[in-house]
Amino acid sequence: xxxxxxWTERRGDDDGSASLEFVSLGVLLLVPLVxxxxxxxxxxxxxxxxxxxxxxxxxxxxxxxxxxxAQDRADRAIALALDDHGVAAETATVSVTCAPDPADCLAxxxxxxxxxxxxxxxxxxxxxxxxxxxxxxxxxATATQQVSRFGGAG
Numbered sequence: 039x040x041x042x043x044x045w046t047e048r049r050g051d052d053d054g055s056a057s058l059e060f061v062s063l064g065v066l067l068l069v070p071l072v073x074x075x076x077x078x079x080x081x082x083x084x085x086x087x088x089x090x091x092x093x094x095x096x097x098x099x100x101x102x103x104x105x106x107x108a109q110d111r112a113d114r115a116i117a118l119a120l121d122d123h124g125v126a127a128e129t130a131t132v133s134v135t136c137a138p139d140p141a142d143c144l145a146x147x148x149x150x151x152x153x154x155x156x157x158x159x160x161x162x163x164x165x166x167x168x169x170x171x172x173x174x175x176x177x178x179a180t181a182t183q184q185v186s187r188f189g190g191a192g
Contacts, residue, residue, distance in 0.1 A: 039100075084177045087125040088125075091116040094116075095116050096150055097184070111137070130155070131155045133153045146185060147184060147185060157177075
């Protein structure tokens with residue numbers, strides 16, 4: 039019996055420490071994990087917005103009857119896709135290239151390529167951090183569409 043009494047006396051000194059360790063380690067591991075999930079969700083949203091924006095913009099561009107209408111339709115498609123995903127349109131950089139003739143984007147059977155770069159901001163970072171700490175992740179997407187052989191009939 040003397041042995042079991044010593045065992046219970048020693049065990050009584052550690053009462054409650056397991057729950058304290060679990061809570062402290064749980065918080066230390068959970069906070070970075072939650073931040074990572076939130077940051078990745080923002081980056082994924084920006085990637086989906088960029089991909090959807092260029093895909094729809096190239097379709098709208100190649101179906102237009104003239105260049106002014108094509109640019110207007112592409113701009114509206116990009117703005118709508120970015121807004122749907124909660125991405126600020128001010129952070130987007132868009133470029134349009136045409137082949138085989140860069141001067142005639144709506145040439146029959148020509149190709150229109152639209153590229154976009156969107157900045158996905160990292161959550162909870164103040165804008166006044168010193169040094170070269172990136173405050174956003176750049177996300178790029180590119181789409182190419184061929185102009186119909188009927189040339190703006192749609």
